[in-house]
Amino acid sequence: MSEFGRVLRLEARRTALLVAVPLLTAVGAAVAWVSLAPVAYWDNSVIALMNSVRLLGPLAAGLAAWTAVRERRLDYLRDLTPRSPATGAFMDMLLLSGAALIAYAAVSAVVVIGTFLRDEAGPLHLTGVLAGAAALVMHVVAGYLAGRLVPRLATVVVVVVATWLWSALRVPATSWVSLLPPAALNRVELFTGLRVGVLLSQTLWSAGLTAAMILAYAWWTTRRHLLAAALAAALALVVFATLRLESTGGQAVGPVAIDSACREWPITVCVHPALRDGLPALMNAATPLAARLNDTPGAFTKVEQRPDTSEATLVHGVASIHLRDLEPGYEADAVRQIRNELVDPGACSVPKPAAAQYRSLIDAWLVGAEPPAISDLRAARAFGLWTEEQRRGWLRVHYRDYHRCALNARDFARPSP
Incomplete structure (x- = not known):
């Protein structure tokens, strides 16, 4: 024992x-x-x-x-x-x-x-x-x-x-x-x-x-x-x-199939549920771009996050974006992705130098960035003096040239009504 x-x-x-x-x-x-x-x-x-x-x-x-x-x-x-x-x-x-x-x-x-x-x-x-x-x-x-x-x-x-x-x-x-x-x-x-x-x-x-x-x-x-x-x-x-x-x-x-998290006013923005915290910032960033594109072929009323393996598109009023996380600057990157889908990749692959400068001027306005310095000072000065409504009216008239990277100095002669 x-x-x-x-x-x-x-x-x-x-x-x-x-x-x-x-x-x-x-x-x-x-x-x-x-x-x-x-x-x-x-x-x-x-x-x-x-x-x-x-x-x-x-x-x-x-x-x-x-x-x-x-x-x-x-x-x-x-x-x-x-x-x-x-x-x-x-x-x-x-x-x-x-x-x-x-x-x-x-x-x-x-x-x-x-x-x-x-x-x-x-x-x-x-x-x-x-x-x-x-x-x-x-x-x-x-x-x-x-x-x-x-x-x-x-x-x-x-x-x-x-x-x-x-x-x-x-x-x-x-x-x-x-x-x-x-x-x-x-x-x-x-x-x-x-x-x-x-x-x-x-x-x-x-x-x-x-x-x-x-x-x-x-x-x-x-x-x-x-x-x-x-x-x-x-x-x-x-x-x-x-x-x-x-x-x-x-x-x-x-x-896997995912039920997106969405915010529906003034436009609809949908993201992966893990990124739902980014909805307010994405809404604030995308809404001005949607307003500027209103009544143009590039108009959209919905932003939808999709897998990175899918192609980013802007079709039938739905803009797709790719996001991996909410690192600083994610909302600006999403807006740039939408803007990049506005132009014809074939026509803009090798644009003329002047046309590329005019496009960069419009691109900056669309995403709310500082306007770049371009060689045509008269066009840059004129566009800078136009009101927001005049710029939107101008884009509705000249969207086709912007889409094909074919803008020229004559397009900036005067604002559209």
Whole structure:
């Protein structure tokens, strides 16, 4: 009984490993916070968690290997009890995995709160959170078993280096290997999203490999052949998940349908929900341009954000724009995109020098910028003296020449009524 009490005290003493929780939490939270995208998109929050696992995994694996090496010499105390020789190792792995998951939960809370504090958009893929947790546990089990099998301090270094290289040397979106846990993923752009099937396959891969390692160790220590069937099933799960990831071609994201956030007065402006904070500034910037183009072939009453992969157009009164985030100057850039769609790219590809200067004068007025210096001082002075209404009337008359970059000095002889 006294020996059994010593074993219980030995197991209880392992709670000291919980000091690893603050360390893992601090490191993981710092990495995840830096990885958060400027736009509060839940898919990128999941990627921030995965990025934290790419650093937490090697760290947790090293701590697990160090624990296994340190406690290996005390196995003789466990042998004094009638329990299976694998039981002590299972308890260690359970405790270490629990500590790692507590840290991961704290990091997840930081990411979720950081996303909620902004105008979050898109669904939170819980499968992605589980994929990160499964990958972290896989690192813990792999590190611990390596320390058990080769109880040397050098093993700790080898484990940390090997797992870090596995995480760091894979390039996102180059092949399906980059999707193996912990996945190396690029930031998800607006109007695209993580493919849930890929996240599920990653979870199955980590769970299957973790189970296979545990079952292989149990089979090796207990020699119970019944475990072979379970080991085969775990390996089959790993193969199945690998084939699913290979079939993706390394692409973890795909286009998704998004219900835009809109503001409808005095014109309609619609953007990705993650950019809804930019609606007032976009409205203020686009409305003057819409007013100046009124009653011309380039008139528009709606501005619509579209994916970067689509072509920017101005058709049937709808102007499309491309925005990645709300960095300073985004509203001016959106207005410039609309203005650039007003001219014929074929006719304006190689304009005459004088025509290019006249176009720059009109372009500056359309977007509310300072007028450029042009060689025709008379035209610049005349246009500068016209009222806003006179300029709009002039544009309605001369829009075709502006569209084809064919303006000349005669067009600025007098304002239109």
